[in-house]
Amino acid sequence: MPFCDHKCIYCDFYSIITKDNIDNYISSLKREIENYSKQLNGKNIISIFFGGGTPSLLTPNHINEILLFIKSNFNLDTKAEITLETNPGTVDNRKLSEFRDIGINRISIGVQSFNDNDLKFLTRIHNKQTAVDTIKSADKAGFENINIDLIFSIPKQNKDIWEENLELAAALPVKHISAYSLILEKGTILNKMVLDGKIKLKDEDYDASQYEHTIDFLTSHGFEQYEVSNFCKPGFECVHNLSYWEHKNYIGFGPSAHSFVDNKRWWNFSSLKMYMSSVELKDSAVRGSEELTKKELEQEFIMLALRSRGLNLNILKKMYGNEWISVNNNYINKLVEDGFIIWSDNFIKFTKAGYLLCDEILLKFQ
Ligand code: SF4
Structure with missing residues (x-):
């Protein structure tokens, strides 16, 4: 759902601030879905995720x-997880109940x-x-499964x-927290502010200490x-996120959406206009695609597993053979030591210290 009220300074997702096109957009979306x-x-669908953009700008209808x-x-x-x-600021009690x-x-x-x-800074x-109030209203509306996104290392x-x-997050009826450090993305207003010397970001040591504290807290x-950035109360793992991390199939609809089905990945145009005209012409809006090699699939599978709940070596062996473990045996033993x-x-899994350095560690696997 590409519609937003305005553009936040740090955001590099595709989004637009006009809402004139919603009905036509939904028609395009339906054509793409049907196709x-x-x-x-x-295929059996186990989760649906309405993401954006700001899907809650749309009506429940x-x-x-x-x-x-x-x-x-x-x-x-019948038990599918359906997230919105x-x-x-875009929902009230009634709208949440209707959702x-x-x-x-x-x-x-x-x-x-x-x-x-912080909120003013992030615009x-x-x-x-x-x-x-939104969290409490969601709870009152009967949502047991509530996630909040939080950002640390904001200037x-x-x-x-x-x-x-x-502390406030832990005291509220929240079952899942995605906690990210503020990341500088190319093309954002924040990136320009930093390049122009108007804003100084937190340094790496501060960022690491806040991340470590977040895990402890x-x-x-x-x-x-x-997962590196995701925390939940027992039993409230996000089924949808787990599907990405477990290399399951997913289909994305709408502008800029990505899909991954049977080892093939494709992505849609990142423009509402191009998306809609492409769907009009051929019922799809694919901008590009790639077929992953077995080696690429294996590396992705390993990286995603390690970044989340850990790597089951029995499953790895069954899917991709024994080579990775033999080649990396010494390095893994050193990481354990x-x-x-x-x-x-x-089963291999990052410790807290491992999560802290996970990108660096992952780069060194062969
Ligand atoms: S951060 Fe969210 S609300 Fe802000 S522009 Fe990006 S998608 Fe929209």
């Missing part, structure tokens, strides 16, 4: 129209921070109170402010870390 349903007949269309075109598991990304009534069973709220100065439309956000964020407050990895029962 894929013919090609991928028989709009979302329901799409949901019903998916249900009539695919085999949707929501921004504080619940149409079958949305997981809500992901773009809080980013509970600190008003978000909400403040702390709106964020807290001027000190350790105390981040601590207050974590959340794991001592009932959350499990099940140095306390970065736990290796037991044919």
Whole structure:
């Protein structure tokens, strides 16, 4: 759902701030969905994720129209996880209840921070109170499965402010937290501000200390870390995210959406206009595609598994043979010795120290 109220300074997702086209867009979306349903007949759908953009800018009727269309075109598991990304300031009690009534069973709220100065800096439309009210309203509307996104290492956000964020998050009815450090993406307003010397980002040591503290805080407050940046109460892992990390098939609809089915990856035009005219012409809007080699698939499988819940070597062997483990045996043993990895029962998993250095460690595997 590419529609947003405005463009946040740090965001590099494709989004537009006009909402004139919603009805026509939904028609295009339905054509694209129908087209894929013919090609991928028989696949069982275990999760749907309305992401964006700001899907909660749409009405519950709009979302329901799409949901019903998916249900009539695919085999949707009766227990499917159905998430809607929501921004504080775009929903009220009634709208959240209506989203619940149409079958949305997981809500992901773009809080980013509970600190008003942080929120102003990030150019978000909400403040702390709106964020807290949105979480409470979602809870009241019957959403048991609530995620919030939080960002640390925001300029001027000190350790105390981040601590207050974590404390408030843990005190609210939240089952899942995605905690990311502020990342500088090319082409964003923030990137220009940094290049122009108007803003200085936090240094790596500060960032690492905040990340480490986040892990300590959340794991001592009932959350499990099940991916580098994702934490949940037991049983509330995001089915949708796990599918990405477990290399399962997924289909993305809409501008800029990516798909991965049977080892092939493709992506759509990152422009609403081009997306809609392409769907009009050929019922699809594919901008590019690639077929992954066995080696690429293996490396991706390993990287995604290690970044999340760990790598099952029995499964790896069954899918890709024994080569990776033989080639990297010494390096893995060294990582175990140095306390970065736990290796037991044919399963390898990052420790907290490993998660901290995971990108560096992953680069050194052959
Ligand atoms: S609301 Fe989200 S998707 Fe929209 S511009 Fe801001 S960060 Fe990007």
